[in-house]
Amino acid sequence: MKCRNESAAPEQRAVPREEAVQPALFEYGDEMWPLLSNVKRSSRYAGCEYGALPPKDGNSIVRFCLAFPDVYEIGMSYLGFQILYFLLKHLPCGDADRVYCPWTDLEEQMRERGTPLTSLENARPLREFDVVGFTLQYELSYTNVLTMLDLGRIPLLSADRAEEDPLVAAGGVGALSPEPLAPFVDFFCVGDGEELLPDVIALLSGAKGLSRREKLERLSEIEGVYVPSLVECDVGPGGVHFRSAEGRNVALPVRRRIVGSLDDAFFPEMLLVPSGGIVHDRVAVELFRGCTRGCRFCQAGMVTRPVRERSVRPLAERIVSLVEKTGWEEVGLLSLASCDYSGIGELVRELSPMLAAKNVKLSLPSLRMDAFSVNLAAEMESMRRGGITFAPEAGTQRLRDVINKGVTEEDFETSLRTAFSKGWDRVKLYFMMGLPTETDEDLDGIVRLAERAYTIGKGIKKRVQVAVSLAGFVPKPHTPFQWEAQLSVDELRRRGRYVKNRLNEVGRGKISLKYHEPEQTFLEGVFARGDRRLASVLLAAWRKGARFDGWTETFSFARWMEAFEESGVDPHDYVSRERSRDEGLPWDHISAGVAKEFLWRERLRSREGILSPDCREDGACASCGAACLACGACFPPEREGGASRA
C-alpha cells in the first residue's frame, strides 16, 4: 500500500470529531447496551438517523412525542410522521421526538430491569413529555398503544393520570372511530395534522400552569379535537348515542380538520433518513390527498376527501431538493391512486432526466388497471425490477359494480397484456373475499381472472408467475358499507380454502395464493366498528399478553376470546350484525366530511349494482356533502398550477 501519512505544516480542519475518539467507556456505560445486544433487529432501536434536529429549550416549548404503535421499520416508513416531526420542530413553541413500540423481546427485558421507554432521538422518558401523541393506522396495533404507555410509566386510563403526567393524544384514521380507545386517550385529533397541530401547540404553550382538566376543556374548543372525557355515550337498543357530559358544552359532531390547499400547507424541506433499513426506504412525497373514485369499501377514499393536488412545478423542485438533501436512491410518488394525479405525466417527464442523472429511481406504490398506468410504470426502471401489482378487488363484473370499482374485464385484459409485453413476468393480483352480496360464483371469478392472467402471460413470456392475495373484507366506518355484516371466521376460512382448492384444480404451482388469517380479520372488524365497551376487552387482552396483534407470530385468537368472555362483551355483535339505517353508530359524533345520507344512498346503489362516477373525470357530482363534491367548484378544469393528464 502506498499512502503518505507524514507531513509538514498543521492545518485545523482535518481532525477527527470529538465523538469519534471517545474512550471505550462511552459505549461501556450505555445501560441499554446489554438489552439491545440481546434482542432481534437491534438496529430498530439504534436511532442513527441523518437529519434529526436538536432539541429546543425554553419554558414555553411544548414537548410532543410522536408515538407509532408498531416497530421502527414499519413506523419509519410512515410519511405522516416525517411531516409532523418537521412541522412540530418548525413551530416556534413546538418540539418533537419519536418513539416506536419495542418488540416483545425488548419489552420483556425492559420489564425485568425496570427500564422505562424513552424517545428515540433524545432518550427522554415518555412521562417527561407534555404530550405523547399516537397515530392510529391499524386496529390491530391498539394493544401496542397500551404497551408503550405502560413502559413509559404513564397510567393507562385517562382518569388515573395525575397533573404531572403527559397528555395522551391520538390521531390518524383511527381517530375517526375512536371509541375503543376513548378511556385511554385524553384527546383525539381528527383530520389533517398540518392544520390541527399548530392550534394544539399554541394552546398548550399558553396553557402551561393550568390544570389538566382546564387544558382539555380548552383543547375541546379547537375544531377537530375530541376530548372523550367531556362526552358521554349511551349504549342502548337503538345503538350508541353521544351527548356532552353534564355541565359541559361540547359541540358535536367533531368535524375533521382539512388542509385547504396542499401547496400552502406545511411540506418538510428535509426528511429523516434511517440507517438500518426500513420497509419503504426512500424519499416519499404525496402527490395529492383524497380520492373521489368512490370505491364503496374504501375508507381512505371516503375520509380524505376532497381531492387536493400539489402543483407540479414546486413539487418537482421539492423532490429534487429532497433527493439531494437526503441522499436516498429512490423516490416514491405516493397517493391513494397516484396515477390519478392530473400532473402525473408532466411530473414524471420533468423528474425522470434529473433523477436519472443522479442514479435515483422513481416508483409508484399502486397502479390503476389501465394501459396508461402500466406504460407509465414501464418507464420507471425501479418499477421494472420487481413484479407488478393490480387490485381488481372482486372476481366478477357484477361484484365490482357493487363495490363501485371501475374496472372492466377489458381493463383487466389490457393491463395484463401491456404489463407482460413491457417485460414483467411476475404479477400480483389483490382481491377481497366476503364483500357484500358475494357468492361462490364471484369466487370462481377470482380463479378465472387469475387463470386468465396466467394465460395472457404465457402467450407473451416464457416464465410467468401469478400470485393472488385474498384479504377478508372488513366493513369500515364512514363508508357506504358501514352498516353491513362481516363474514364469520368460519365462512371466511371456507371461502379462502374454496379459492385455494379451485386454483389448485387449475394447475398446481401455476398460481400461488395467500389469504389473510380470518381470525385477525375478525378482530380487525370488531375494533373497526367498536364502541367504548371494547376498552375493557382491550385492557383485558393486553393484560393477558396480547401484543402486535397484526403480526401472525404474536397473535393469539384464543387469548382475545378469553378477554371478550371475561369482559362480558360479545364480539359477534360488532361484526356479524347488519345495522339498520337509524341505528346510532359509535362514530356518529365524528364527522369525516362525507354526509351519512350520501353513504346510505351509495349503499342502496351498491345493491342495485349502479356505478357512481368519479367527479374529477366527467364533472358529475355524486353530492356526497364533502365540500368538493357538493358543488364541484373546488376542481375547475383549468386549475392554476395543475396540469392535464398526459
Added chain:
Amino acid sequence: MLRVRLTYAKRGRACFIPHIAIPSVFSRSGNRAGISFQLSEGFSPRPRISLGPELPVGVPALSEPLEVRLLSFSADDLLRWDRALPPGFFFAGACVVIGEPGSTEAKSLNKWCEASSCILALRENPVGASPLEPFLREMKDQGEILAFERAEYVGFRCILENPAQRSPGFLVKALQKRGIIEGWPDIFILREAVGRLDVSESNGTLRVRPLTPPFSPEFEREIEKVVTGESALSE
C-alpha cells in the same frame, strides 16, 4: 477513477447498524455530500463500495476499513462527506490507493487485513481477579490470539490474526465454551483497528496499524497533493 481507502469509526448506538446496511450508509451520505461515485455496471448501477471483515452487530469500532471508487476526490470532499454521515459514524482516516492491477499495492482490501485489535471487558466485573486474564493467557498459549494486555480505560486489549476468520464472535464463542459468559450481553467488545501487524521497535509490543493514515492536521494538504498528482505516494 480513484481507488480511495477510508477508515471509519462506528460509535455509540451506531454499533447496532448491521454490516449489510453499511454500504448504503456511505453511499447515501456520499450522495448528500455530492461525492462522485463510480457506479457498477449492470441493470441497477450502484456505487462501488467494498467493506473490510464483517463487524458483528453490537460491536463499536474505531477504525474499520472500506474502499470506494470515485471519479474525483479532494480533501474538501472528504470533510463534507464526514459531516454528512449519520450520527455515530465518523471518518478516521483516508488515503488514495495506487498500483497497477495485479501488483502488491493493488491487492484487495481484505488481503490487507492481517489482524485486528479488540478491547474486551466483562459487563459485570466479578469480585476478585477478572476471569478474562487467565482466559486470554490460555488463548495466547494455544495460539488463538497473538497478544493481550490491560487496556487503558477498561478491560483488556487483545490482538487476533486473520479478522475474516476471527471476528469478535470468535472470542464470544470461546468465552461461552469456558462458561465465563452466557452470551453477548455479558461481554463488551470494541474493535480498535483492523489492518496490518506492527511491532514496536522500542519494546516489541504488537499493535494493529489501521489501513489509512489517520485524519490529522497535515492530512488535508497531503491528500490534495496526491489527487492533483503533485506528490507521489510512499509508504
